[in-house]
Amino acid sequence: MEILNYAFMQRALLAAVLVGITAPAVGIYLVQRRQALMGDGIGHVAMTGVGLGFLLSWSPVWMATLVSVLGAVLMELIRWYGKTRGDIALAMLFYGGMAGGVMFINLAPTGSSANLTSYLFGSLSTVSESDVTAISVLAAFVVLVTLGLRRQLFAVSQDEEFARVTGLPVRALNLLTAVTAAVTVTVAMRVVGLLLVSALMVVPVAAAQQLTRSFAATFAIAVALGVTVTIGGTVTSYYQDVPPGATIVLLTIGAFVLLTALAAPLARRRARAATAAGPASDPAECKIPATRGATDEVGV
Numbered sequence: 457m458e459i460l461n462y463a464f465m466q467r468a469l470l471a472a473v474l475v476g477i478t479a480p481a482v483g484i485y486l487v488q489r490r491q492a493l494m495g496d497g498i499g500h501v502a503m504t505g506v507g508l509g510f511l512l513s514w515s516p517v518w519m520a521t522l523v524s525v526l527g528a529v530l531m532e533l534i535r536w537y538g539k540t541r542g543d544i545a546l547a548m549l550f551y552g553g554m555a556g557g558v559m560f561i562n563l564a565p566t567g568s569s570a571n572l573t574s575y576l577f578g579s580l581s582t583v584s585e586s587d588v589t590a591i592s593v594l595a596a597f598v599v600l601v602t603l604g605l606r607r608q609l610f611a612v613s614q615d616e617e618f619a620r621v622t623g624l625p626v627r628a629l630n631l632l633t634a635v636t637a638a639v640t641v642t643v644a645m646r647v648v649g650l651l652l653v654s655a656l657m658v659v660p661v662a663a664a665q666q667l668t669r670s671f672a673a674t675f676a677i678a679v680a681l682g683v684t685v686t687i688g689g690t691v692t693s694y695y696q697d698v699p700p701g702a703t704i705v706l707l708t709i710g711a712f713v714l715l716t717a718l719a720a721p722l723a724r725r726r727a728r729a730a731t732a733a734g735p736a737s738d739p740a741e742c743k744i745p746a747t748r749g750a751t752d753e754v755g756v
């Protein structure tokens with residue numbers, strides 16, 4: 457393929473695959489926790505890290521990772537110990553991070569609005585070898601956490617009180633989820649952009665949920681969909697000369713609409729099958745009530 461003859465596209469495609477894996481892998485826990493906008497808030501905090509990277513002549517990716525992790529930890533601490541609600545903490549991080557990023561990058565000798573734009577919306581041609589190395593290391597951390605601790609993270613995401621009763625370190629796992637989300641944002645910013653990364657963390661998961669009932673199946677389909685749309689958006693961006701981040705997100709939304717349309721007749725067929733099997737099932741008074749937090753436990 458012609459596209460593979462160029463080193464910058466090889467780097468962009470590798471970064472796209474890593475983003476397609478990591479974003480939905482973290483996003484599934486955020487969706488379960490009803491914190492779908494966390495990625496958006498962290499993305500704006502990461503802008504401050506990018507600006508500081510240019511100002512201090514350090515890697516913007518690693519600086520953004522450091523600042524994002526600190527912001528995510530601060531947000532969790534405010535949620536635990538402060539009287540302020542989580543959405544207000546997100547708003548403060550949102551606006552403060554955006555203002556800090558714009559300020560620092562304009563103070564940097566080599567910084568410019570063009571530099572900031574490439575991080576806000578993604579840029580294929582600016583993905584360097586050092587970026588790929590950083591993205592690979594960070595992506596390995598995300599995959600290790602989201603797969604290695606999937607049972608514990610799922611339990612905490614479903615019901616914190618239930619998880620606490622079972623002896624899980626709920627606060628430590630919440631912090632780890634926030635840190636992993638922050639790392640994922642910096643992994644994705646070179647391909648999708650900081651302003652659009654939240655969509656790639658949430659929409660593939662929402663699309664997968666249209667077809668599946670178990671956590672494991674939702675996880676697998678969401679990651680497969682994430683890889684598909686990131687590769688498709690990257691290739692489309694190269695041939696059509698369109699922004700990669702916007703293209704990837706629009707493809708993701710299109711996939712969600714398509715799967716939703718396909719899921720509707722499937723849901724009706726399942727409902728008819730359940731109705732037909734109704735008389736053969738146990739009477740209502742004999743059924744064991746489901747307990748909160750046990751949903752899809754077998755499928756984790």
